[in-house]
Every structure is written in C-alpha cells, then in structure tokens.
Amino acid sequence: MTTHTRQFNRRSILSLGGCALAMTAVVGTPALASLTDDAIAALTGGAGAVEGGISITAPEIAENGNTVPVEINAPGAVAITLFADGNPTPSVATFKFGALSASRTASTRIRLSTTQNVVAVAEMADGSFQMAKANVKVTIGGCGG
C-alpha cells in the first residue's frame, strides 16, 4: 500500500519537474564562481589557464547530484585539479600521474550541490596550465526537495 502512494507522489512531483528544470536553466551559473577563479589563480600562480587541449566528460543533466560521473583527459599533463564552482568548497580532487601511468585520463564520481560548471585545470609538463569546463544541470532537490 505504502509503495503505491509513494509512487503516485513521485509521479505528481515529476510532472512538476519541468518547471524546476526551466528555472535552473534561467538561473544558470551560480554566483560562487569567483571562489573557483581564486582557487585557479592560486594554483597557477596568477598565470591563468588557457582553454583547449584537454577535455572533461560529464553528463549534461545529472539526476542525482550525489554521484556524478566525470572523466578527464589531458594528454601531456603531469597533474589535473578538478573544481566544482557551485559547491560550498570548490575543490574536488587533484590527480598526479606517475611514471607508470599509461594515459593522462582518470574517471571518478563527484558530488554537485546544484547546477554548475565542473572545471578541470591541467598542469602540463612544460609548466603551463590548460583548462576545460563542463556545465552540469543537477535536478535532485530542484522540486521535490
């Protein structure tokens, strides 16, 4: 019986979901982005990072912000740092590649508190920095929450 009511509730919430999606789309990038900019500046020593060269793969829409699969690919990088610019603390993880690493790729699962950009900054072998961004729309908590 209980499962039945719950299903019905979930349905009705889902039908409302459309509105929430539209709203998140309008709100777009959260204002906390500057925290990430500060963190990137600290990492690169103020030099900044250029876009291109590396890639980040994340779902366009994540239904559950608790586990969002993210893959980074940065040929020629010695280290990659991941940021989530809408999280309370933007840092996510730092990957350092050793001598026996076959490719500069890694996949993991991260937490995203809201719709936001996931940013990867790669430190290349020559000391320069490259970055890539992926926007992820997070739906959980948007309406039913």
Added chain:
Amino acid sequence: MASGVKPRVKVPKTAEAGEAITIKTLISHKMESGQRKDDDGNLIPRSIINRFTAEFNGENVIDVLLEPAISTNPYFQFEAIVPESGEFTFKWYDDDGDIYEAKKKVSVA
C-alpha cells in the same frame, strides 16, 4: 570509520609488456563531507578518505588528493603500464589515520 571499509580492485591477471591496462578501484566509505547536519542541527564532523595512491613494483602510477566533494564509496578508473610481472599496491588514507591497502598481481607473458 575503521569498520566496514572494503577495497575492491579490478586488474587484469595477465598483460603484454608495455601494454596499457585499465584499472578500476572502489572502496566502501561513507565520505562524510562535514557539511551535513544531524537531526538536532549539529554539524556532523568530516570523515573522508583524503588520499589514494596506486603503485606498481614501488613505482608510482597515480596519486589522488580527495576533497569532500568526492562521492560516497570513492571510485577511480585509470590506465597503467606494466613493464614486467609484478604487483600493484593500492592505498587509501583515511582522515582518522587508517590506511587501507589492496594488492593485485599481474603476470606479463
């Protein structure tokens, strides 16, 4: 969080010399972020795994620093080169000082 932590690693048993092999690791850990509150409104203290390393015969493959934004049961997938037969050592470093370890042998034909 010293109890109920179980590392799981997927590594091929055999490989060609110099071949790139894909490694998948998962460890069961609640990764308490330090942002959540309990029913009484008190902050639940942070308790996460803060570092993960993979080595092959003592040579580093990958070294990851984890922040609270890594999901419960941290999962990593990456690629490694195996120059000769040997053993992978995977280590997870807990906030409470514990180190969880897993080893996997690979033989090169």
